[in-house]
Amino acid sequence: MTATSSTSAGRVYDRGYRRYDGPRGGRWAAVRALFLGSVRRALGLRRSWKQKVLPWLLLAVAAAPAAVFVGVGYVTRDTPAAEFEFITYRDYVGVSTALLLFVAVTAPDLICPERRQRVLPLIFSRPLTGRDYVLAKAGAVFAVVFAFGFLPQALLFVGQMLVSDAALTYLRENAEVLWQAPLSVAVLAAFLALLGTAIASLATRRMVAAAALLGLFLVSSSVSGVLVAGGDSSAAALVNVISLPLFVRDLVFLGHIGDDTPLGGLNGGGALAIACYLAVTGACVAVLLVRYRWAER
Amino acid sequence: MLRTEHLRKAYGSTVAIDDLSVDIPSGRVGLVGANGAGKTTLFRLFLGLARPTAGSVEVGGRRVAEDPVGIRARIGYMPEHDCLPLDQSAADVVATLGELAGLPARAARQRASDMLDLVGLDEARFRAVGTYSTGMRQRTKLAQALVADPEVVLLDEPTSGLDPSGRDEMLDLVARLGADEMSVLMSTHLLADVQRACDHVVMLDAGRLVVAGGTEDLLDTTGTILVEVDGPSEALVAALTGRGLACAVSGGRVEVTAPDADAGLDAIRDEVSELGLPLNSLATRLTSLDEVFVQRAPR
Structure with missing residues (x-):
């Protein structure tokens, strides 16, 4: 250690370069670090309060229906309103557009600046591959969307259980929800995460990516709406991109496509829905892998 | 430390590296060539981020093609261009990149602090990188290249865009690093920088080796x-x-x-x-x- 300067108040040392001989993780440690960093960024952690507002506001919006239903159920537990019914867990999976907005904001925020500000060469100079990057980024969006989708479901379930006359009976009678709800939310979260990150990977500006994603939702649902306007069941309902995970959700909860959907009653509708879901998610994975094949250029 | 054998890298009809065979020793080595000489491409080949069209690349006796991810864990890299996330502080950027290199989170934070001290970024480390001058960004880039204590660090034009005093300080840092059991390969088109900071020099021209050897020997x-x-x-x-x-x-x-x-x-x-x-x-x-x-x- 060399003293480089001193004053009456103290002394400044040039400690020089020091070696590191502590533990080192490998590739998975890098993936985990990138995943956790992306989750923190998505939630606005270690960022200014402005960046914290949106994610937590959207979580509040997503959870609000559950809180309201549980609250009403609690207040009227002794004098139940005749027409009051709790929202079903199936309906809750797709009830809020907050998740769509969240993905449209978050996925571009995790992907676009790193491309626009040319951070990727720094990231890929670490022990990571393009596939690792895709896994960490899409995984982070999935994890946060899943949490935002599942927490309200958990709130609804616990609330209903506590408000019911016999909590254990409620739990026993609704035990299948314990796997149906998380699986359905996972189906939705995986779809949104892959679609969001894939579209974001094609743009360098966040606004462009967000607009493209929301535009896709809007245009596909409008086109689908026009095509199935007659009211009969039609495979044209599959054109609506955002309905694809909800059709799969129906298969999880009901074992068939819900009759209240434009695909309900169509022969082979379930298989078609799964095929379209897999085709879209597969295409998204392919886009992402091609965009980040850094090590093979 | 770094070695290429009959290395060739072509992008379509453009040949970036042409039959390059060179043995780059440990220590402070300057990689010199005009713009387009193939310096950055050579760095990408050492990092395993580009595949050779022909020939082989070795780092520390290991062929890059066999384990590019493992090789990258041993190399620090400072790109020439702007590459820092502008809305994050230098402390966060360097710590995050330390974690991506495999350091535990706490160690990465400590190393980031040490490296930012080393490169002379004190309190400014907690400001957003977007508010930094060119010199401060270059220092941050150097700190992130060092944070995981690599065996060899590749510096792509580290003095680019710096004023004379910033350039002097950067070259002093490079010279000090080479004295600390770390190998440094610094690319530049300024031969005076190599003459001042490096023990060895490798000169490229249009992707071909011009000459390689000890700086003093060549002089x-x-x-x-x-x-x-x-x-x-x-x-x-x-x-x-x-x-x-x-x-x-x-x-x-x-x-x-x-x-x-x-x-x-x-x-x-x-x-x-x-x-x-x-x-x-x-x-x-x-x-x-x-x-x-x-x-x-x-x-």
């Missing part, structure tokens, strides 16, 4: 001896010319071209002695790396 190869005597030098010039040595008088000194430096020095000593001329100085002229490059690069 010794001018074949020119400078003689300064007290008094008129015509007699000395005539005598040396008579011995078959080409001479020219410049600035009061005699420049003697001697293919064999030792024989030339002996001849000059003998003639000066015979002519009884007071000898003020006798030295082999050291060329600059610029001259070495100009002499050896193919036209």
Whole structure:
């Protein structure tokens, strides 16, 4: 250690370069670090309060229906309103557009600046591959969307259980929800995460990516709406991109496509829905892998 | 430390690296070449971020093609261009990149702090990188390259965009790193930077090797001896010319071209002695790396 300067108040040392001989993780440690960093960024952690507002506001919006239903159920537990019914867990999976907005904001925020500000060469100079990057980024969006989708479901379930006359009976009678709800939310979260990150990977500006994603939702649902306007069941309902995970959700909860959907009653509708879901998610994975094949250029 | 053998990298019809075989030793090595000489491509090949069209690349005795991810864990890299996330602080950026290199979170934070100290970023480390000057960004880029304590660090034009004092400080840092058991490969198009900070130099031109060797060794190869005597030098010039040595008088000194430096020095000593001329100085002229490059690069 060399003293480089001193004053009456103290002394400044040039400690020089020091070696590191502590533990080192490998590739998975890098993936985990990138995943956790992306989750923190998505939630606005270690960022200014402005960046914290949106994610937590959207979580509040997503959870609000559950809180309201549980609250009403609690207040009227002794004098139940005749027409009051709790929202079903199936309906809750797709009830809020907050998740769509969240993905449209978050996925571009995790992907676009790193491309626009040319951070990727720094990231890929670490022990990571393009596939690792895709896994960490899409995984982070999935994890946060899943949490935002599942927490309200958990709130609804616990609330209903506590408000019911016999909590254990409620739990026993609704035990299948314990796997149906998380699986359905996972189906939705995986779809949104892959679609969001894939579209974001094609743009360098966040606004462009967000607009493209929301535009896709809007245009596909409008086109689908026009095509199935007659009211009969039609495979044209599959054109609506955002309905694809909800059709799969129906298969999880009901074992068939819900009759209240434009695909309900169509022969082979379930298989078609799964095929379209897999085709879209597969295409998204392919886009992402091609965009980040850094090590093979 | 770094080695290439008959390395070729082509992008379509554009050849970036052409039959490059070079052994880059440990220590401070300068990679010199004009823009487009293939320096950045060579870095990408060392990092395993590009595949050779032909030939092989080794880092620390291991072939990059066999384990590019493992190789990257041993290398620090400072790109030439702007590459820092502008909305994050230097402390966060360097710590995050430390974690991506495999350091535990706490160790990455501590190392980030140490490296930012080392490069001279003090309190500013907690400000957003977007508010930094070019010099501060270069320092941050250097800190992130060092944070995981790599065996070798690749610095792509580290003095680019710096003012003279910033450039001096950056070169001082590079020189200090090379003295700390870490190998440094610094690319630049400024030969003076290499001459000042590096022990070895590798010169590229259009993807081909021009020359590689110790900086001092290359500087010794001018074949020119400078003689300064007290008094008129015509007699000395005539005598040396008579011995078959080409001479020219410049600035009061005699420049003697001697293919064999030792024989030339002996001849000059003998003639000066015979002519009884007071000898003020006798030295082999050291060329600059610029001259070495100009002499050896193919036209």
